[in-house]
Amino acid sequence: GAGVSQSPSNKVTEKGKDVELRCDPISGHTALYWYRQSLGQGLEFLIYFQGNSAPDKSGLPSDRFSAERTGGSVSTLTIQRTQQEDSAVYLCASSFGSTANTGELFFGEGSRLTVL
Amino acid sequence: GENVEQHPSTLSVQEGDSAVIKCTYSDSASNYFPWYKQELGKGPQLIIDIRSNVGEKKDQRIAVTLNKTAKHFSLHITETQPEDSAVYFCAASDGNNRLAFGKGNQVVVIP
Numbered sequence: 001g002a003g004v005s006q007s008p009s010n011k012v013t014e015k016g017k018d019v020e021l022r023c024d025p026i027s028g029h030t031a032l033y034w035y036r037q038s039l040g041q042g043l044e045f046l047i048y049f050q051g052n053s054a055p056d057k058s059g060l061p062s063d064r065f066s067a068e069r070t071g072g073s074v075s076t077l078t079i080q081r082t083q084q085e086d087s088a089v090y091l092c093a094s095s096f097g098s099t100a101n102t103g104e105l106f107f108g109e110g111s112r113l114t115v116l
Numbered sequence: 117g118e119n120v121e122q123h124p125s126t127l128s129v130q131e132g133d134s135a136v137i138k139c140t141y142s143d144s145a146s147n148y149f150p151w152y153k154q155e156l157g158k159g160p161q162l163i164i165d166i167r168s169n170v171g172e173k174k175d176q177r178i179a180v181t182l183n184k185t186a187k188h189f190s191l192h193i194t195e196t197q198p199e200d201s202a203v204y205f206c207a208a209s210d211g212n213n214r215l216a217f218g219k220g221n222q223v224v225v226i227p
Contacts, residue, residue, distance in 0.1 A: 004159070033214075042120075043160070043205060043217035056213045091159055104150075105215070107159030 002026060004108035006092050012114045013082055021077045021111045025094030032075050033095070033105065034067055038088040046090075049075060082115045089113070118143040120208050122218035130226050135193040137221045139206035142187065146208040149182060149189045150215070154203045163204075164191070196225045 005024040013019050025032050034046040045059040049069040060066070064082075069075040079086055089110040097103020119142040129135045141149075150165035166173045166180045166189065173180050182189040193200055203222050207215040 035217075040219070042219040043207075043215075045214040045216070048213040050213070059214065093159070104162045104165075105152075105160075107152075107161070109157065109159050 004092055004094055004106050006090075006108035006111050008111055009109065010112045010114075012116065014116050015084060016081055018078065018080045019082055019113060021079075021090050021092075021113070023075045023077070023092030023094075023108060025073065025075070025092070026106055027073075029094035029096055029106070030072070031095040031097060031103065032069055033093045034075070034077050035091045035093065036088045037091055037110070043091065046077070079113075082113075084115050087113055087115045118146055118208050118210065118216035120206060120216050120218040122206055122221050124221065125219070126222045126224070128224045128226060129196050131196055131198060133196055135191075135196055135200070135223055135225075137191045137204055137206070137223070138188060139190070139208075139218050140186075140188045141208040141216075143208065143210055144184075144187065145210040147211060148209045149180070150207050150209075151178075151180060151191050152205045152207065152217075154205065154220070156202075160205055193223075196223075198225050198227055201225045 007022045030051045032049040035043040047067045048056040064080045067077045089112050091110045093105040093107045095103035122139050147168035152160035153163045154160040177194050179192045203220045205220045207217045209215045
């Protein structure tokens with residue numbers, strides 16, 4: 001079945017480089033979320049997209065992080081000038097619902113980022 | 117914002133026994149409480165959820181109870197099986213765009 005697809009599954013980069021992580025949500029899902037999962041930590045909210053509305057960027061940890069969602073479908077999370085503390089698994093999720101209350105979040109398998 | 121805490125961080129149980137994971141939350145406005153299961157190398161998957169207008173919900177071997185006065189909710193797994201071994205995350209939401217997740221519980225079912 002067509003679940004949430006993320007790429008790359010693994011990315012190793014050098015400190016200071018930029019990286020792009022891609023998320024392809026389930027077709028028809030209007031809501032898209034990015035979360036970060038660090039070792040021993042929970043799921044940290046980063047950003048939320050809903051249809052054509054302005055995204056909720058309140059979880060982005062610094063201005064080195066940005067995300068866009070083109071045509072209401074595919075999303076790209078960009079991390080500029082990566083730091084070692086950016087090393088984590090970046091999870092994307094999509095949902096039918098317009099808020100976390102009204103729809104199950106379907107997660108991808110994540111993109112594991114390692115910054116050397 | 118909402119703060120969700122889970123206890124214990126790791127739980128080992130004998131196959132066939134029950135497992136209970138407890139979560140507390142801070143925001144009394146929260147009204148939706150899902151539980152997600154994450155197997156190794158996979159994304160989290162919803163296993164059960166509860167809304168604030170009920171105190172308990174069951175689905176086969178799993179159940180969730182909610183105590184809004186004390187601001188805590190618990191996941192109960194009965195007759196545990198090896199395939200129940202995973203990391204379990206609780207979360208809480210007040211209807212805004214985000215779910216606040218706990219740090220997760222590693223459940224190990226010993227055959």
